[in-house]
Amino acid sequence: KRAVVIGSGPNGLAAAITMARAGWEVTVHEAADTIGGGVRSEELTLPGFTHDVCSAIHPLGRDSPFFRDLELPVAWVQPDAPAAHPLDDGTAVVTERSLLATAEGLAEDRGAYLRVFDRIVSRWSDYEPVVLGPFLPRPNRLLHAVDFSLARTGLSSARGLAKRFQSERARALLAGHAAHSMLPLETRPSGGVGLFLIATAHVFGWGFPRGGSQRLADALGDRLQELGGEIRTASPVDELPRADVVLADIVPQELVRIAGDRLPAHYARSLHRYRHGPGVFKLDWALDGPIPWTAADCRRAATVHIGGRFEEIAESERAPREGRHAERPYVLLTQPSLFDDSRAPAGKHTAWAYCHVPFGSTEAMTDRIEAQVERFAPGFLALVHARSAMGPADLEQHNRNLVGGDINGGTMDLRQLFFRPVQKLVPYRAPLKGVYLCSSSTPPGGGVHGMCGYSAALTALADS
Secondary structure, three states, rough: EEEEEEEOOHHHHHHHHHHHHHEEEEEOOOOOOOOOOOOOOOOOOOOOOEEEEOOOOOOOOOOOOOHHHOOOOOOOOOOOEEEEEEOOOHHHHHHOHHHHHHOOHHHHHHHHHHHHHHHHHHOOOHHOOOOOOOOOOOHHHHHHHOOOHHHHHOOOOOHHHHHOOOOOOHHHHHHHHHHOOOOOOOOHHHHHHHHHHHHHHOOOOOEEEOOHHHHHHHHHHHHHHHOOEEEOOOOOOOOOOOOOOEEOOHHHHHHHHHHHHOOOOHHHHHHHOOOOOOHHHEEEEEEOOOOOOOHHHHHHHEEEEEEOOHHHHHHHHHHHOOOOOOOOEEEEOOOOOOOOHHHHOOOEEEEEEEEEEEOOOOOOOOHHHHHHHHHOOOHHHHHHHEEEEHHHHHHHHHHOOOHHHOOOOOOOOOHHHHOOOOOOOOOOOOOOOOOEEEEOOOOOOOOOOHHHHHHHHHHHHHOO
């Protein structure tokens, strides 16, 4: 039997590997010249400086059920602390690997932090099949796995969850993680996204591949080829290929385009109604030295959440949804070269950062992002040797799935968290024999975990 996979992002490659392991003949078509989709690396600024084009830190890139089973030969870097969040008083609140150590750093909120996070961290193996699989699994598995009290917390807004904490430090820590959702902090389930990310920090740490995200994509590609699969780069797909199974690591609207009138009209209309969220404006820097953070704890983490207090981040995250550009945007920054000296020439460093902007924005945010970094790291601007800036259109040009700069494959509000991309019990299966969606526009959504592709391929195998 023959399977064709459209797209070589982590989900496409996960689908391809799963089919190949089952003995299928597999061909992957990738429109770009290199594989990887959202896990590619390039010298975006200067020769010798390796930058991740899209995703950089992968909490589940080694430890999702799919990746755990593969045991890829990728060298993973684990920073001392998963994340740090600088504050205007010159200190930083740190998400440590240890749940208890993080709680100890929150003083009066120690007990509240443990009450919120201990349950999901200590019982991660019970919850993982639900949070990383289709959100409508077999009823018996759902009832066995779900703690309904925790489920209520997981579906909360960040503002609702923040009410459990007294201190600004704890509320800021939560906001920095919840803002990854690209949702207003008043919107559900932004609090659940924060809960999930903080849990992964304590369960797995936030690692990344030594040498760049491309190393993960290349390892996936190598494994597929070892299994007999074929990868064709510079091979865009403009119509549905002929195969027993087609697995499409593409956004819903792209499936409508290539399937044409072969899709039932009602399904095509549903896919057209699929909603994308805000975009991002991204900067990469070649630096003459490490970022000079005022708070020394920021040098212990590869990921830094920049945005100050909870209310400042909340305002920043409301703006893109209202068609505005925040004056003081929440900035998600990574500094991999602090822990991986292969990223830059000796004595030099790289950093990567983005802020959220309205969908399809054309406004440059370079000055505002850099002002936020300078605010917590005076002298940063003097270290910038070269920079690369990419707005939503540039990102979409690099990767067709980043529609309007949306890096999550579609907004992840409550409706599209549960029904992604349409309201179906089996979301991967299109109403066209042998055709399946396997991108981050299907459960469990955005992130480098391979579970969308893995689950779609398992569905295809079960149907066959």
